[in-house]
Amino acid sequence: xxxxxxxxxxxxxxxxxxxxxxxxxxxxxxxxxxxxxxxxxxxxxxxxxxxxxxxxxxxxxxxxxxxxxxxxxxxxxxxxxxxxxxxxxxxxxxxxxxxxxxxxxxxxxxxxxxxxxxxxxxxxxxxxxxxxxxxxxxxxxxxxxxxxxxxxxxxxxxxxxxxxxxxxxxxxxxxxxxxxxxxxxxxxxxxxxxxxxxxxxxxxxxxxxxxxxxxxxxxxxxxxxxxxxxxxxxxxxxxxxxxxxxxxxxxxxxxxxxxxxxxxxxxxxxxxxxxxxxxxxxxxxxxxxxxxxxxxxxxxxxxxxxxxxxxxxxxxxxxxxxxxxxxxxxxxxxxxxxxxxxxxxxxxxxxxxxxxxxxxxxxxxxxxxxxxxxxxxxxxxxxxxxxxxxxxxxxxxxxxxxxxxxxxxxxxxxxxxxxxxxxxxxxxxxxxxxxxxxxxxxxxxxxxxxxxxxxxxxxxxxxxxx
Ligand SMILES: Nc1ncnc2c1ncn2[C@@H]1O[C@H](COP(=O)(O)OP(=O)(O)O)[C@@H](O)[C@H]1O
Ligand SMILES: [Mg+2]
Numbered sequence: 230x231x232x233x234x235x236x237x238x239x240x241x242x243x244x245x246x247x248x249x250x251x252x253x254x255x256x257x258x259x260x261x262x263x264x265x266x267x268x269x270x271x272x273x274x275x276x277x278x279x280x281x282x283x284x285x286x287x288x289x290x291x292x293x294x295x296x297x298x299x300x301x302x303x304x305x306x307x308x309x310x311x312x313x314x315x316x317x318x319x320x321x322x323x324x325x326x327x328x329x330x331x332x333x334x335x336x337x338x339x340x341x342x343x344x345x346x347x348x349x350x351x352x353x354x355x356x357x358x359x360x361x362x363x364x365x366x367x368x369x370x371x372x373x374x375x376x377x378x379x380x381x382x383x384x385x386x387x388x389x390x391x392x393x394x395x396x397x398x399x400x401x402x403x404x405x406x407x408x409x410x411x412x413x414x415x416x417x418x419x420x421x422x423x424x425x426x427x428x429x430x431x432x433x434x435x436x437x438x439x440x441x442x443x444x445x446x447x448x449x450x451x452x453x454x455x456x457x458x459x460x461x462x463x464x465x466x467x468x469x470x471x472x473x474x475x476x477x478x479x480x481x482x483x484x485x486x487x488x489x490x491x492x493x494x495x496x497x498x499x500x501x502x503x504x505x506x507x508x509x510x511x512x513x514x515x516x517x518x519x520x521x522x523x524x525x526x527x528x529x530x531x532x533x534x535x536x537x538x539x540x541x542x543x544x545x546x547x548x549x550x551x552x553x554x555x556x557x558x559x560x561x562x563x564x565x566x567x568x569x570x571x572x573x574x575x576x577x578x579x580x581x582x583x584x585x586x587x588x589x590x591x592x593x594x595x596x597x598x599x600x601x602x603x604x605x606x607x608x609x610x611x612x613x614x615x616x617x618x619x620x621x622x623x624x625x626x627x628x629x630x631x632x633x634x635x636x637x638x639x640x641x642x643x644x645x646x647x648x649x650x651x652x653x654x655x656x657x658x659x660x661x662x663x664x665x666x667x668x669x670x671x672x673x674x675x676x677x678x679x680x681x682x683x684x685x686x687x688x689x690x691x692x693x694x695x
Pocket of ligand 2: 566
């Protein structure tokens with residue numbers, strides 16, 4: 230599989246001139262042993278391998294000293310990553326998520342964007358119901374897609390589509406392609422603190438106590454929200470708790486039940502995990518607190534299932550036992566668009582705790598996380614301290630710029646010449662970027678590089694069929 234000795238160099242628009250003249254040399258980048266290309270997100274350890282690389286774009290700065298203008302950017306997808314994408318609305322964040330998903334998923338046709346890639350599994354939380362188009366090639370009859378097809382030609386890339394793309398919607402959402410699966414969450418997968426977040430109470434409040442006692446009583450059984458309500462309503466249970474408290478909890482749980490998001494036998498995360506498959510959860514129509522519970526349950530279960538899977542593999546390898554009969558993939562990616570919705574830092578969020586655990590310990594379980602947000606200041610620092618790769622698109626507000634810059638896992642650029650002017654403030658540089666342009670910051674690179682993200686090979690959504 231790894232017979233290709235160098236990365237293709239004929240990709241991209243072959244720019245030979247750039248308006249961006251970086252005044253600080255690029256002292257260190259990771260390059261393949263032969264030919265051109267820059268490898269992102271890889272440690273020295275596997276520096277010479279050319280397998281599992283996904284093409285994400287190209288360098289668009291000219292640089293004092295050695296210039297890499299036009300060089301292809303290839304993301305390592307072997308090592309689990311925590312990737313952070315920030316930018317204002319319309320700057321290209323969701324587009325990047327699509328580009329990354331194309332790079333790791335099974336495609337219908339072989340594509341040069343995947344260099345010796347073993348397809349991986351992903352779960353995407355789609356806050357705007359726009360990613361279902363990953364399953365389709367761009368269509369010339371749609372103006373947005375027609376432009377995309379021109380871009381693809383300029384970049385010498387062919388249209389493609391995902392081979393295994395499953396779309397999930399909650400009951401409240403109208404199906405629109407009729408290929409969607411309706412999903413719900415198992416009430417028994419929700420933690421007491423998550424119910425408390427949904428009813429806006431602390432776990433240590435009287436109402437929180439009612440929830441905790443109820444969940445404890447059910448133990449390992451599977452139960453529905455209706456079962457919980459019946460338990461709390463019954464006079465025989467929870468004696469010593471004020472009736473008004475019980476009534477308040479019941480009232481709120483009934484309200485939650487109306488969303489039809491919870492059931493006795495809901496989502497089984499393990500059933501989503503197949504190599505090469507992308508699972509899209511279109512959750513635009515859920516309330517924000519419900520979106521956070523979806524994120525929390527998926528992150529926790531992924532962590533548990535994949536942690537056990539890798540622990541079993543390690544033991545087998547240690548004792549030199551034969552193959553792993555499990556059909557689970559060895560690597561799974563969780564993509565969260567509009568991540569500030571599920572991991573805000575200004576209020577308690579169970580999803581935030583789940584994601585902190587996921588990034589801190591997920592690498593050993595083969596888990597990657599990709600977060601995109603327009604509010605960089607809103608994401609928990611414990612998550613951002615684990616970021617090893619950042620895509621910084623255009624930002625305008627100083628508070629967001631400061632927050633985003635703090636989390637670039639390498640140095641920022643100190644000086645840039647553009648149209649005769651010299652700019653030395655990184656925030657001012659970020660303000661200049663167009664949609665699809667960004668600074669890519671990588672552990673193994675001496676500083677962030679001005680880059681253009683390649684066009685999407687699958688249809689770019691963002692509109693709904695009428
Ligand atoms: N790499 C890119 N190449 C070409 N066009 C892009 C690129 N990134 C973004 N765009 C354009 O910008 C628009 C907004 O991008 P999008 O990713 O939806 O923004 P965001 O998620 O940041 O709000 C897209 O619909 C597309 O037209
Ligand atoms: Mg978006």
